[in-house]
Amino acid sequence: MSLEWFFSDFFAEWNFLALPLWLLLIVLMSLVALAVTGQWKGIALTLPLIIIALYALFYLLLGIGALVIISVSGRLLLAFLIITLSNGGVIQATRMQKSARQRRYKVDLHKRAFYKRLPHAVVAMALSSLIVKATLWDDPSKRWLLADLIQKEDVPGKLTLAPPLARLLDDASHLNASYVAEIRSPRTVAEVIHAVKDAQANRRSISLSGIRHSMGGQALGMNTLHLDMTYLDTVRYNPTDQIVSVGPGATWKQVQTVLAQHGRAVRVMQDSNIFTVGGALSVNAHGKDPQYGSLIESVSSLSVVTADGVERRYDPIHTPELFSAIIGGYGLLGIITEAHLKTTSNNTYAFSLIPIQTHDVIATMERYSKNPKIRLLEAHLSVDQEHFLSESLIYAYAEADTRTTPKDELAGENNIWLRKVVFQLSRASNFGKIFRWEMEKRVGPLVEPATLSRNTAMAVPVRFLQNPDPTTTDILQEYFIPVRQTNAFLENYARLLKKHRILLLNVTIRKVLKDTSALVSYAQEDMYGFVVYYKVQHNSVEKEKLNAFTRELFDYLLSIKATYYLCYGSYYSPAQLTTMYPHLSTLIALKAKYDPNSLFTSVWFEKNRDALLSKHA
Structure with a gap:
């Protein structure tokens, strides 16, 4: 039996x-x-x-x-x-x-x-x-059967879960492929400027990408001159002002590697260090440090090549209008060629895992986030049928009283076989979800180090998420919910998931502070970001099911003044988009002024162009 x-x-x-x-x-x-x-x-x-x-x-x-x-x-x-x-x-x-x-x-x-x-x-x-x-x-590349079992100092190249570069270009979702006319990989600012002038001369638009983990079409183009920015990746640290100057193609891992040599760390970045800084700036990423807001607050200035082929510098004091529009502007106003970022101390943190019932998780996280010693904070929710969204685990990292800082561990993408096996089991069955949750709850505290550096805590592996099944894909989405609406959101969210029979793989919650610096801000007040993973079959029925679920969820998000992270799949209607993000009309007005011929474009922009232009008009 x-x-x-x-x-x-x-x-x-x-x-x-x-x-x-x-x-x-x-x-x-x-x-x-x-x-x-x-x-x-x-x-x-x-x-x-x-x-x-x-x-x-x-x-x-x-x-x-x-x-x-x-x-x-x-x-x-x-x-x-x-x-x-x-x-x-x-x-x-x-x-x-x-x-x-x-x-x-x-x-x-x-x-x-x-x-x-x-x-x-x-x-x-x-x-x-x-x-x-x-x-x-194993991942589809099958490069080496033992690659996940042996810890190596580094892996050549930039890790991405997106398909390889090709004229039929796709992102990490494997659902948005589009043909581009040409692909270039500039290594200098001069080559970027040359590409802009070539595009102007040939009356061709430009699309941009890093490692292509934005799943809403922002990193793709149709019949464009596509610029792969991953080779423009210099990293320089200035100990005088503690500012790090970074090329857009540099990954956060590259930034961490340089900063670690000076006892410094990144203030704000995504949960994994494989992403490029340029991509993070284009979507104004947030992190899991409750003491810092979104990425724009850590940027002192930017260098950008604009549509006229000139590199200019922007900062929040002298050029606030364009500075606030470029960060979080999805690459529509220019090509970021260098960012100057503020850093913080690479302190030692004490790790703790707190099991809690989900109805108490937000109140507990609110209390923790107000404690200045808590420097990294997030919660995971159970997704198996028996405990569906009812149990939570809070991951808290507090500043530890110690004079020694543990060695930075930034190469955690190599020995991840066990993580991959467990996550693959959870993709396949409810038993796997129960097993993964019990492993996380009971085994996690035993294997996680009691103390670790900030850089290590912010270098979470991501390659174990790679899906070896060609018939399915994992869809990532994120919803930003006002603090007062979070518990009601969880109830309605669970109801919609069951109504549309959506297969949920993971839910992570992070505190997101109010952001009024970015023009297209997803957090007009303090919110909680719900990062979710769905498993979707590669067929029209399953895709339409996800579309219907997201459209209905979008209506609910609008009713509670919540937002949807636009860098993920665009399952919303044009009316829903412009209602949720009214400041997009200002972004389009700036684009009409500084890029009147729409030199910089993307699949996302072309899809929503008419709605955005009519709203602007």
């Missing part, structure tokens, strides 16, 4: 019978059988029977799963009959096998010693692990 429950749950969210996965299971069973018996011929002869048994099990489990459409009384009767027959058959088969084995192999079993079977078992387990890793858990 336990096996039936496990397998029926594991396959509950699979829409088809995947032959490679069944073959994998057959190979694993064969290796285990070989380790126990050492009989090559016998195992080879029984493989057809194993295949038949697996298919029978599959259809039996489909039958059990189909019970949900039958009445309760009929369901109980059929379940009783199926379980009785199946378990009765298992008991009888076990008895027959035991009797035959005792008669046939009594002498042989006595001869077999543990030390003779141990090498077989070790080899079987090793091969099984590699097969599982190569087939299910």
